[in-house]
Amino acid sequence: MKVKLGLLYGGKSAEHKVSLQTALAVNKAIDHEKYDIHPIYISEQGEWVRGNQLTGPVQEVQKLELKDGGNTISPVALNNEIFPAHGDKSDQTIDVIFPLLHGPNGEDGTVQGLLELMNIPYVGNGVLASAAGMDKVVMKNIFAQAGLDQVKYVSFIRSEWEADQTKTYEKIEEALGYPCFVKPANLGSSVGINKCTDRASLEKAFEEAFIFDRKVIVEEGIIAREVEIAVLGNDHPECSVAGEIVPKKEFYDYKAKYEDGDTAMIIPAEVTEEEYEVMKDMAIRAFKALDCAGLVRADFFLTKEGRVVINEVNTMPGFTPFSMFPLLWQHTGVSYPELIEKLVNLAIERHNEKQ
Ligand code: ATP
Numbered sequence: 001m002k003v004k005l006g007l008l009y010g011g012k013s014a015e016h017k018v019s020l021q022t023a024l025a026v027n028k029a030i031d032h033e034k035y036d037i038h039p040i041y042i043s044e045q046g047e048w049v050r051g052n053q054l055t056g057p058v059q060e061v062q063k064l065e066l067k068d069g070g071n072t073i074s075p076v077a078l079n080n081e082i083f084p085a086h087g088d089k090s091d092q093t094i095d096v097i098f099p100l101l102h103g104p105n106g107e108d109g110t111v112q113g114l115l116e117l118m119n120i121p122y123v124g125n126g127v128l129a130s131a132a133g134m135d136k137v138v139m140k141n142i143f144a145q146a147g148l149d150q151v152k153y154v155s156f157i158r159s160e161w162e163a164d165q166t167k168t169y170e171k172i173e174e175a176l177g178y179p180c181f182v183k184p185a186n187l188g189s190s191v192g193i194n195k196c197t198d199r200a201s202l203e204k205a206f207e208e209a210f211i212f213d214r215k216v217i218v219e220e221g222i223i224a225r226e227v228e229i230a231v232l233g234n235d236h237p238e239c240s241v242a243g244e245i246v247p248k249k250e251f252y253d254y255k256a257k258y259e260d261g262d263t264a265m266i267i268p269a270e271v272t273e274e275e276y277e278v279m280k281d282m283a284i285r286a287f288k289a290l291d292c293a294g295l296v297r298a299d300f301f302l303t304k305e306g307r308v309v310i311n312e313v314n315t316m317p318g319f320t321p322f323s324m325f326p327l328l329w330q331h332t333g334v335s336y337p338e339l340i341e342k343l344v345n346l347a348i349e350r351h352n353e354k355q
């Protein structure tokens with residue numbers, strides 16, 4: 001019997017297009033002898049569409065469409081579509097769901113909550129880890145509690161900033177100084193992130209970050225290499241080799257990630273055995289601190305002096321075949337199709353444990 005795998009992709013987030021690429025890549029790589037793919041597309045307006053097949057070349061992601069049209073359904077109606085006979089497993093139209101979604105409304109626990117209520121296995125992190133991992137302030141507070149080394153940070157909500165902008169900036173200058181990084185608290189793919197070197201750029205960065213979120217985090221800028229580790233598993237997570245990102249620009253911004261394509265990825269990263277061991281230990285501690293499941297990509301800063309600082313974890317990291325997470329596993333001996341299969345199996349394992 002083939003596994004009926006629902007691919008949930010697109011999504012109401014700034015990372016919509018990335019998700020389309022991922023869905024096409026997963027659909028292409030998966031063993032269609034073992035898996036039946038059931039696409040569920042979420043438009044940028046948040047409309048859910050259930051279709052039969054995924055088509056469209058990767059280059060034309062914007063035009064990606066579901067063959068044979070597809071039916072618009074509400075997220076809540078999805079339950080009835082998947083379990084038409086309610087309780088009769090033989091009629092179930094999807095066995096497992098792979099949420100290939102990044103950012104808010106996908107990677108943040110909202111979709112995970114829906115899938116929990118539906119009582120259907122799904123790939124990756126649950127509600128708590130997804131939500132805590134999406135909010136950089138909450139994540140960093142949990143990491144601090146777990147004793148993980150981090151850069152200094154402060155955060156503000158929009159109303160605080162609006163009440164007294166000058167005071168906000170003065171607080172930052174006192175606590176962190178320049179350079180500092182201003183980020184929307186709940187996002188990814190570097191959307192809305194700016195490096196600030198003076199008051200003027202700080203003001204501009206705040207205006208931009210608050211377009212994306214009502215909460216903003218400001219971090220001390222660190223001069224360091226960027227090294228990432230992929231973690232896979234449930235109760236006994238394992239680490240991949242480390243990989244280094246070498247952006248050609250000021251920092252690893254959205255364009256460098258998805259448009260320029262000239263950011264170098266060095267896998268395995270040239271780090272000492274000791275540095276690698278520290279990173280692995282921190283990656284696992286971060287995974288456990290957030291109570292992660294399935295997968296996580298842990299991003300570190302590594303200074304010249306060998307200080308290892310955790311920047312963040314991503315609970316649904318970029319997952320195209322050219323993304324860091326799958327590449328790290330490939331270099332560790334797990335191919336892209338194998339990785340998809342492992343994740344699906346981990347989803348089923350976790351679901352059965354909960355019963
Ligand atoms: P993604 O989820 O795609 O990994 P993100 O949107 O969550 O990204 P971050 O990883 O926090 O954003 O930051 C994006 C990039 O900005 C980093 O990869 C790094 O190049 C740079 N950066 C972020 N914070 C700092 C910092 N405190 N000091 C120096 N550089 C930083």
Ligand code: MG
Nearest residue numbers: 188189312314
């Ligand atoms: Mg991130």
Ligand code: MG
Nearest residue numbers: 187188189314
């Ligand atoms: Mg992300």
Ligand code: MG
Nearest residue numbers: 299311312314
């Ligand atoms: Mg990052």
